[in-house]
Amino acid sequence: MKAQRAVWGDTLTELARTDDRIVVVDGDLATSTMAVTFAEAHPDRFVQAGIAEQNMVGIAFGMSTLGYRPWLSSFGVFLTNRALDQVRMLVSQTKAPVRLAAAYTGLLNGASGKTHQDIEDLSVMRALPNMTVLAPADETEAAAMIRWAADHDGPVYLRLARDAVADVFDGSYAFRIGAPVLLRDSSDGEGNGREAGTGPDVTVVSTGVQTSRTVEAITAVEADGHRVRHVHLPTIKPLDEDALWVLLDGAAQVVTVEEHNVVGGLGDVVAAVLAGHASGARLHKVGLADSWAESGPNDFLLDKYGLSVERVADRIRAVLGERVAA
Template sequence: MKAQRNVWGETLVDLASTDPRVAVVDGDLANSTKADLFAEAHPDRFIEVGIAEQNMVGIAFGLSMVGYRPWLSTFGVFLTHRALDPIRMLVSQTGANVKIAGAYSGLLNGGSGKTHQDVEDFAIMRAMPGMAVIAPADEFELAAATRWAAEHDGPVYLRVARDAVAPVFDERYRFEVGAVHLLRDGADATIISTGVQTSRVVEAAGLLERQGVSARLIHVPMLKPLDGGSLLALLQPGPVFTVEEHSVIGGLGGLVAELTSSSDVPRTIHRLGLADGWSESGPAEFLLDKYGLSADRVAGRILERLAVGVLS
């Protein structure tokens, strides 16, 4: 297992060895995001701006205007919140070739605490016109998504997790725009997940199977653009659960609800994620358990819903 942040840095190093357009603009966190690997390998295309996130977006925009395809490197929360205005004005509105790597995203960010957690990023970036939004499940999908983003003409938000998770895919994985992936079949419930939460949901599906519940598991790596028709085609009669390391407002659950509400067969979507409120600091396993996102808690919450007759 390799952490996504390490794979991101290694992939950029490799890309830059053959593509002189690849550059990195960092916000004083290269040793955490692993942009330091790029800095060591390609110092002439690495720009350290310090703790000046709005400035780094402006610098990246300028680089994109002269032919570079720059990556922004810092914690996700500093990009989707502190630097949101220049991302909106300079990157989204112009369609600039700026790639946004939101590191340490989600609930788990080491010892940085709740000030550095970002569980609103899907909602914010998904609403940004022209912005591709990707949340890879593991190291293999992260590497493939990074390569796709580097070649894509237009802005991209890539959610990069801090820690390693059990792989969902392998080295044969190929990234496809808007694709959804059926990871396992089942007849009693449909579970839809995204990002590294999918690794935990795979484990939860195994726990459910031991309790006699057969769950169909769908992974959505790209929240925007998304092949909505393919996702709807994979839904089946019975309860539908979305699971995400994100607020239940505006993220994957909201996306699936939007799709199903306008389909021929509307459904009730049971959204598992963080409720409307601020998260808190704490060890990773504690937070996963507290917010119902560990494999055990996901399985337990679904069993509870099924036990009270949630069948729509």
């Protein structure tokens, strides 16, 4: 397993060997975001802007007007909050081909302090017109997204986690922008005394690295005898809503799971699709319940905010009506 930030540094370094348009503008965090890998290989195309995120965006925009394809390298919280005005005005409104490589996103940055956690970035970025918003599940998907983004002619926000997670995909995976990914559907076959084709007991939708933990949680729920359909959304925006609806159609219970505030993130994306088709499904959002997080170790934070493997499994079981220990 490799951390997504390391995948970004390695993949971009490789791509830059044959694409001299690729440049990186860093906010004095190269050894954390792994932009240092790119800097060592391509020092003539690496700009150290210092702790000046607003200026970083201006520099990247200026370079994009000269034919370069710049990547911004910093913690997600600085790109989506401190530099938001510049991202909005210079990148989103002009459709500039600037890529925001947002490292250390989500809940699991508590060791750096709660000020550095970014649990509202998806809602902020998806609200910006022209912005593509990507949240990879693991290192394989991260690499595929980076390659896609390198050729995309427009703004991209790429949500990267600090730490490695268990693999979800193998080398056969092919990323398609906007497409939901069906990871499993145990309702397709017979089992547990039920006929094939009767549909899942619950449909679970997840995104980003939380998908890796959700895979494990669903394995535990299926061991109880339940049929579960699991959908991963790698693209928050743009989204092929018709393709997602095909996977949601007929579901009585839908659970969304995200390492993000439940306001404005994945849950609201799925809610809009269900509402648009007048679905009678009941939606349950698992994530931070409109609250700020706190400093602390990863395992503690995941458990406290209901995102550990065990807590997600418990929440799904509760939706299915089983008695769950408090």
